[in-house]
Amino acid sequence: MSGQIAAWHAEHLNFARLLRLFEEQVMRFAAAETPDYDLMRDIVFYLNNFPDVHHHRYEDEVFERVARLDASLRPLADRLVQEHRVIAACGARLLELVESVIGGAVVARAEVEAAAASYLVYYRAHLEAEEGRMLPRVAALLREADWQEVAEAVTRKSRGDPLFGPAAEERFRRLRHEIEREAAGAAASR
Numbered sequence: 582m583s584g585q586i587a588a589w590h591a592e593h594l595n596f597a598r599l600l601r602l603f604e605e606q607v608m609r610f611a612a613a614e615t616p617d618y619d620l621m622r623d624i625v626f627y628l629n630n631f632p633d634v635h636h637h638r639y640e641d642e643v644f645e646r647v648a649r650l651d652a653s654l655r656p657l658a659d660r661l662v663q664e665h666r667v668i669a670a671c672g673a674r675l676l677e678l679v680e681s682v683i684g685g686a687v688v689a690r691a692e693v694e695a696a697a698a699s700y701l702v703y704y705r706a707h708l709e710a711e712e713g714r715m716l717p718r719v720a721a722l723l724r725e726a727d728w729q730e731v732a733e734a735v736t737r738k739s740r741g742d743p744l745f746g747p748a749a750e751e752r753f754r755r756l757r758h759e760i761e762r763e764a765a766g767a768a769a770s771r
């Protein structure tokens with residue numbers, strides 16, 4: 582197993598571990614118990630912020646490359662890329678719901694349960710398709726030079742630092758303002 586495939590597989594094992602923790606909370610719905618919403622939030626927040634941004638971007642590059650090398654993989658590659666978008670959208674909605682519950686809003690239990698259970702099933706099916714059907718083909722098809730190109734393409738597309746970088750995100754506007762204010766105050770007191 583190449584280093585890249587081993588690292589990729591290891592990330593999947595981490596995600597699967599998180600999904601098992603998540604499943605324990607989903608099962609509480611079935612048992613009419615109250616799930617640990619803080620834990621659910623932490624898991625979904627992580628999944629929305631690391632895999633959705635980094636892991637999936639990397640995979641999108643790899644899948645595009647293997648589909649070009651072997652056209653029979655095109656339908657599977659396109660499906661998996663589409664699933665990344667669906668996972669991101671469902672994850673964002675689920676996080677919203679869980680945060681509403683934590684914030685004390687009246688949210689229908691059945692709505693949170695359905696969103697959580699669907700997310701779990703969908704995410705697992707996605708990981709299984711990648712592990713069972715895609716990784717073995719990628720391992721057989723990509724050479725060292727391909728992996729190098731994937732790494733370069735991912736770096737080019739990376740949004741960079743969302744707070745201090747040139748592509749700084751709008752949601753950090755206030756924080757940037759606070760940093761500038763603090764810096765101006767420090768300069769004036771010199």
Ligand SMILES: [Fe+2]
Nearest residue numbers: 637640665711
């Ligand atoms: Fe994926």
Ligand SMILES: [Fe+2]
Nearest residue numbers: 593636640711
């Ligand atoms: Fe993956």
